Amino acid sequence: MAIDLKAVEQLATDQSSLKAAAGLAKPAKWSGVGASHDGVLIWGECAGSGANPYRVMADLRDLGNKCTCPSRKFPCKHVLGLLWLNAEAIVPFVAAETPAWVSDWLGRRRGTSAARPGSNVPPAGEKDLRAARATEPEVADDPKDVARREAQAARRSEETERAILDALDALEQWIGDQLRMGLSGFIDDATARCRRIAARLVDGKAAVLAGRIDELPSRLLALAAGDRPRAAVVELGKLVLLARAFRAGPRDAEIRRAVAASETRETVLADPQALRVDARWEVLAEQVQTRRDGLVSQTTWLLNLTPNGPRFAMLLDFFPASAGRRGSVFTPGDRFQAELVFYPSQQPLRALLVRRDANEETPALEWPASETALGDALTRSLLAEPWVIEMPLLLPQGRIAHDETGGAWWRAADGTATLPVAGNAEGLLAGTELMRTAAIWSGNRLTILAAQTSWGRIGNDE
Amino acid sequence: MSDTIKAETIYDAMGAVLTRWTMGSAAAPAASFWHAELGGDPVEAELRLLALSGQFLGTAVTMEPSSSLRILPDIPALALPTVPETLRPLVRRILSTKKQAKVKTDLVHFLAARGWTMHPADWMPQADDDDAPDLYAEWRDWAAIATSNSAARRQTDDRLTADNWDDFWPAARKVALAELRRRDPSAARAVLEAKLAGETADTRWRLLSLLSEQLSDEDLTFLEAVAANDRAPKVKALATSLLARLGRGPAAGDDTAELAGFFAVKTKGLLRRSRVVQAEPVKTAAQSLRRKALFDGADLTSFAGALGLAPQELIAAWDWGADQAADAALIELIAATGADAQVTQAADAIAEHGATGLAISLATRLAPAERAKHAEAALKAQGIRFELAQLIAGTSARLEGPLSMPAGKALLAALQRDDAKPSDHAEELHALGLIVSREGARRSLEQLTGAGLLQGDPRLDMLRLNAALDDRGAKP
Incomplete structure (x- = not known):
């Protein structure tokens, strides 16, 4: 089933969408492009501004479409880009079995008439394909302008740094106040108190730290009441360490990422020092969490199945909760060859997906061997970043056990470690030997992501 | 520092x-x-x-468990293999998109009939999931172990006896009792006689119902004792119903005579005179209710006897279709108190008279092959929908060409209508996927995609699973 580029033009809500789509109609932006055997459905994954790619799909019969990006425009530039790729046959759309995520979308579609090209929606302004394709001529920069812009940027950076330092002073004072007023009162009133200092930190440009403090009460309240004072000391102590680290190295990208903001995707991609790893990855799990600040965090945990590079990678994106529920990007258990670029760090973990190869048959790889000494693994990353809250781990053979109150524990087969498990570990997870377990350790709780067993791979969501 | x-x-x-x-x-x-x-x-x-x-x-300070830890035993492998890895996503999607308990139960039974089991990460029965196939008894008992605080019992593979009764976990025990009943009916009854009283009412009811297999006069004394002495009314009622199947219903009393009074045995035909049982017209709602109440307390043999007929004569002479409420009440009576032969006779009779809806009441007492036969006959002759056919057929049928039957033609036409919506007829397509043979599923998929449905359409999931799954089950 063929479509005309004219249809793409009609479907676009405005000229800027069309322009953006033209920029996306390039093979390098896409992976996993395919079409159903009957040629009716097309799909692909498009690299967006986040760490996770967007899943894009369209029904060519009526140009009904769906994208997992948070854009409010419908259709978004990614859908237009996919249709553009198809209309101009820029990449081959390999006939394949319809992926489950496309079928899921089909099942949820209400009707087939909503998005007919050129139907009742009036075109918003004039749109022009040729103009969309045109590339803006490079304007030669005036050296004076460049110098002025650089000076402005440096001043802004200094102002930001000053604001953050002021905010950190306020934070330390606030921490001192909590100690003076008593941690029992702090634990009882944590939500309101953390909200207030988080707001101050947002004003002081320390947005990441503000988000962390906003989530602190929920981390505390997830623990047994008897363990909360200890956990509060650990949490507040880490904040002091982080504040001191920022003062010592305000330009350090890693510390800045923990306090103020992350580098943009473009900055990381352009960084020649950034670690790039081309490896075979397995999707361990996806965690979606609505935060108190109104953002939804979407974290995809990947396990490196090859011996090269970091063991884990974390693709982290945020989008406003008001953008609605967002579809999953990966299916747990999926494996693929891909190149990832890691945010510069002493312990690279957070990454961006640069390129994902088309699915191909590859030899089944075992999960790598687990950490050699579990005790070290639990604390190693704290040597470099004593303020981190959680770290991924690959645990050796073990098993789930329950205490008398029903609380779940992971116990190493050799009896050397017993770690408390977050949430209910029930069903198969508790009824079989866990040969390897991928989990997140948060200092006081283990969140199991997936495990290898004699029943095959099992995820904690299953 | x-x-x-x-x-x-x-x-x-x-x-x-x-x-x-x-x-x-x-x-x-x-x-x-x-x-x-x-x-x-x-x-x-x-x-x-x-x-x-x-x-x-x-x-340096990590939490320690405050009490001793308990490790559950391994979830055992079942007698049949788990569905192939490649089909598990499809199974999971059917489980997750269809929330009704019946859909889950049907899928589990369908897989068992085709020689497969669920992967325990996708689905596991609860301990009290009595609708799960017997195949899953070990998983049900595992779930019971997981939720109980008692130590594991000395699980045994020995033949069930009154002495080792307590060594079995409940689900395995029920399966062992059913197996014993098939091989040695008297031994199974003897075990029940010794142990039944110690169980809860629900369990007594389930265990006693196992006696319907190979029910014989040898069970009379035991059943009479249960009917007379059990503490729970529903267990008493079951024992009474089993006795009735043996022709030992309560002696025809006033109520049965009153019920018979609502009907008349007439003769018809001039040369070959035959009897026909006709309902007398019911004049008031009160009469109608009274007749229903009398049916609820009656049994087939006594009712037939009150009309001067043997049960099989009553079924043969019944004037089907003249009074639908009476038809339905009689079928309920046969399902509850009729012998196996009478159930089969009644199923044939209603199929002949086109009263298909009534077959659902009898379905659970029919063998899988008979269920499939009646479903197919009704699809062909009565033009019933696949959803109704599935209720009659259960989950073990393997119909070859349902799409060429009236329901299939209607479905294809409906799917091709201009105003068809993507979610239309999902239940009908799901039911089709449950009753069709593997080859039939493949052909149905070709026909449906030929009619414009997309290959990836989630409404075709059950058909796709059926078509992809190797049929390793015993054919009914």
Whole structure:
């Protein structure tokens, strides 16, 4: 089933969408492009501004479409880009079995008439394909302008740094106040108190730290009441360490990422020092969490199945909760060859997906061997970043056990470690030997992501 | 930092430090060994102590379980293999998109009939999931172990006896009893006679119902004792119903005579005179209710006897279709109190007269092959929909060409209508996927995609699973 580029033009809500789509109609932006055997459905994954790619799909019969990006425009530039790729046959759309995520979308579609090209929606302004394709001529920069812009940027950076330092002073004072007023009162009133200092930190440009403090009460309240004072000391102590680290190295990208903001995707991609790893990855799990600040965090945990590079990678994106529920990007258990670029760090973990190869048959790889000494693994990353809250781990053979109150524990087969498990570990997870377990350790709780067993791979969501 | 400070020293001080901070007093004095590190400014000292203590408590102090830990036994492998890995996503999607319990139960039974089981990460029965196939008894018992606090029983593979009754977990015991009943009906009854009274009413009811297999006059004494003495009305009613199937219903009393009074045995035909049982017209709602109530308390043999007929004569002479409420009541009566032969006879009779809806009441007492036969006949002759056919057929049927039957033609036409919506007829397509053979499923998929449905359409999931799944089950 063929479509005309004219249809793409009609479907676009405005000229800027069309322009953006033209920029996306390039093979390098896409992976996993395919079409159903009957040629009716097309799909692909498009690299967006986040760490996770967007899943894009369209029904060519009526140009009904769906994208997992948070854009409010419908259709978004990614859908237009996919249709553009198809209309101009820029990449081959390999006939394949319809992926489950496309079928899921089909099942949820209400009707087939909503998005007919050129139907009742009036075109918003004039749109022009040729103009969309045109590339803006490079304007030669005036050296004076460049110098002025650089000076402005440096001043802004200094102002930001000053604001953050002021905010950190306020934070330390606030921490001192909590100690003076008593941690029992702090634990009882944590939500309101953390909200207030988080707001101050947002004003002081320390947005990441503000988000962390906003989530602190929920981390505390997830623990047994008897363990909360200890956990509060650990949490507040880490904040002091982080504040001191920022003062010592305000330009350090890693510390800045923990306090103020992350580098943009473009900055990381352009960084020649950034670690790039081309490896075979397995999707361990996806965690979606609505935060108190109104953002939804979407974290995809990947396990490196090859011996090269970091063991884990974390693709982290945020989008406003008001953008609605967002579809999953990966299916747990999926494996693929891909190149990832890691945010510069002493312990690279957070990454961006640069390129994902088309699915191909590859030899089944075992999960790598687990950490050699579990005790070290639990604390190693704290040597470099004593303020981190959680770290991924690959645990050796073990098993789930329950205490008398029903609380779940992971116990190493050799009896050397017993770690408390977050949430209910029930069903198969508790009824079989866990040969390897991928989990997140948060200092006081283990969140199991997936495990290898004699029943095959099992995820904690299953 | 002085390296002479021992971890034990810090650990010992942490109790006091935490207590002071919890109450809101300065804690630095409680950690005098860090005096040099904390410095002289009291405000700064508290923050430094917080950083140091936090790191110590976060790394050196980990939670220990407060009680002894309990490890559950391995979830055992079942007698049949789990569905192939490649089909598990399809199974999961059917489970997740269709929330009704019946859909899950049907899918589990369908897989069992085709020789497969669920993967335990996708689905496991609860301990009290009596609708799960017997195949899953070990998983049900595992779930019972997981939710109980008792130690595991001495699980045995021995033949079930009254002596080793308590060694079995409940689901395995029920399966063992059913197996024993098939091989040695008297031994199974003897075990029940010894152990039934010690069980709960629900369990007594389920165990007693196993006697319907190979029911014979040898069971009479036991059943009469249960019917007379059991504490639970529903267990008594079941025993009475089983007795009735043996032709030992309560002696025809006034109620049965009153019920018979609602009907008349007439003769018809001039040359070959035959009897026909006709319902007398019911004039009031009160009469109608009274007749229904009398049916509920009756049994087939007594009712037929009150009309001067044998049960099989009553079924043969019944005037089907003249009074639908009476038809339905008689079918319920046969399902509850009729012998197996009478159930089969009644199923044939209603199929002949086109009263298909009534077959559902009899379905659970029919063998899988008979269920499939009646479903197919009704699809062909009565033009019933696949959903109804599936209720009659159950989950073991393997119909070859349902799409060429009237329901299939209607479905294809409906799917091709201009105003068809993507979610239309999902239940009908799902039911089709459950009753069709593997080859039939393949052909149906070709026909449906030929009619414009997309290959990836989630409404075709059950058909796709059926078509992809190797049929390793015993054919009915």
